[in-house]
Amino acid sequence: MQLDKDLVREILLVVEASEEDPRASISLVVEGKTPMVISYHVMLLHEAGLLVGQSHNHLGPGGFIWEPKHLTYRGHEFLDTVRDGEVWRRTKAGAEKAGVAGLGVLLELGKAYGKEVLKEKLGIEL
Template structure:
């Protein structure tokens, strides 16, 4: 299964927006995405340390459910929340020929600083 950068971001945004207490699972309702696709990306985000999630896979269904963002997940989401930063990050990842979650985060931080400089006139390097 291919890694979908937009789905990763959508999952992070949905988990953050959830009103559930961190001990409960966050229900994800992501249009046009299958349970399998979503579960796969939840698992990857969990493995990378961006969310706490649980494997609920059984004999009939492959399913991972998120519970909460980790501190690292909040940092990543705050970095890629801005649409312009996210657009540039994705374009940069495509130019690089694909990217891991960690590389995407590094790109997002760099583009975030660049966008902040453009908007605020402050150099954050």
């Protein structure tokens, strides 16, 4: 299964916006995405340290289930970096041009493009 960069960002945005108890799991439904694809991405985000997820895996059909609980500090940092639509567009384009898709690389690209966009908007370098 391939990493869907847009789904990563969307999951993080939904978890951040949730007003659920951060100790409880959040049930996610994303239009056009299967529960398996969503669970896989939640698992990856958990492994990358961007959110705390919980596995509800069991044997049988539909047994691969991962649900998010809350973002980690690193997850908030990542999301703050790529929240702006223009920064996200440039981050994805840069990752595709370089042929990379890792979450760590996306974070670093997002930081670089974020600084570039801030410089364009504010006229100062960070």
